[in-house]
Amino acid sequence: MIEGRVWRYGDDVNTDVIFPGKYTYQPMEPSQMAEHAMEDLDPTFAKEVRKGDVIVAGSNFGCGSSREQAATCLKAAGLAAVVAKSFSRIFFRNAINSGLPVIELSRGIDRIKKGDTVMIDFAAGTVTHERDVHRFPALPPEVLAILEDGGLIPHVRKVLGKA
């Protein structure tokens, strides 16, 4: 269960504005990536984001490039989850693989504003905003296992008996 402050964005937030291409081929630690998170869309984000915040966005969040840093930088910035009407499939995979929860919510998003608070109950599969409670579909067990292990690499280490 998390209670997070909302950063609100629209439709088609692409991975170039989440993590610009000019940094994509420079070796960086996740903490350095976090300094550039959302740089070309909202320069205030990286400066003001707090641990446990949540991004709430429209459809097709994370479209564009396959760059995994788009998910890694948000996770490293302290984001607790991204809630969106829909996600691009590569970003969705990258987020799960980075241990960043992604929640597809078909209803109620339009009423959520920047600075609002949302409560996310992963076990119950609900997002609560003010008096509204919205249900989201549970992730498939194969996918949930990766998220619960903290991302793909720790998950695979566990499966291979390397952990």
Add this chain to the structure above:
Amino acid sequence: MSMTFAQKMLAKKAGLEHVDVGQIVEVEPDVCMSHDNTAAISKTFTKIGVDRVKNPERFVVVLDHTVPAATEKYALGHKEIREFVAKQGITHFYDAGVGICHQVLPEKGFALPGTLILGSDSHTTTYGAFGAFSAGIGRSEMAVLYATSKIWLKTPASFKVVVDGTLREPVTSKDLTLGIIGSLGADGALYRSVEFSGEAIRKMSLASRMVLTNMAIEMGAKNGYIAPDDKVFSFLDSRAVAPYAPVFPDPDAEYETTFTFDAATLVPQVAKPHTVDNVAPVEEVAGTRIHQALLGTCTNGRLEDLRLAARILEGRKVAKGVRLLVLPASQEVLEAALKEGLVTTFVRAGALLLNPGCGPCLGAHQGVLAPGEVCVSTANRNFKGRMGSPDAETYLASPATVAASAVAGVITDPREVTEGGRR
């Protein structure tokens, strides 16, 4: 029960008779591709705790995104990749200058009908033009493929896109692709397998078909597919690295939606800043002043694209104040362009010839944009900040529109400067 291409492919790879839409399967890709991001992937691979890459012959590594290295950091990354592939026995390694991965894989015979190809690059969808099931994945997933050869995939629902009629020159498959994306939207085919068919597709060259599958990701598709035909089979005759068995959808397969387009009535299109689905006829933005024109990339850097642009540039000059960058998609394309005299045409017109590679498409080097500058490009993305400054603007267009615009100094409808044009 009948199946779409995506269902048949994933059933085949999972060793199942049938898979349903939404079903998750564990599969081993036939080919896995990574590029300059192999440096980061190799570091993630070492964190898994496995020493050796499993099945190194299934991996293809192409250096293309930042070649030749513009900075010491890029150079170090390339060096680490060369050491990694040598140590791990990855022999399918193509160093700086061979070309863009999505051109090199087909040229070297890795893009085969009925195979599963995954790449740590979103435009991996390109190989669907050869009848492969190909999709992009992330870096960590590629690192896990190094270790295990295995990955989970969910079976997507399928869209059918039927294109009737014939494109009228100088309208190209790029205009058609932009028209389709403009119509469906950036998330119009989200998570779908998109099967392209119809008279216009059948008549198209492989290079033209590759534009459609390359940009399928720009409407959210998991993969794009065109049924392989004799054009594909004869292209592969001297190239295929392995025997292959084409996979075709069942005639009575179920599609979520079928979209129909008419190639004959299509006019040249552009995608306006800053999204690929912000599409309009070129006429609507004609006269917009440009500072840079880009001919190349994994979308439109092939021989037919260079030929089309050269026909327009022949005997003309690039406008004062405009930089026309030309990047052939591969060494093979460059060599053919040299033989045909296209390079002479470009140089005489005042173009800047760059080495095969991704160039400034992703804003890393070789011609990034200053604030306030406008670029017309044959690439596949025009996102804010992608080609440099977030205060620059990129319009996406066909090679014909880019060449015509470079000459005029403003965005120009190519029908005005080609044979049979209005003026």
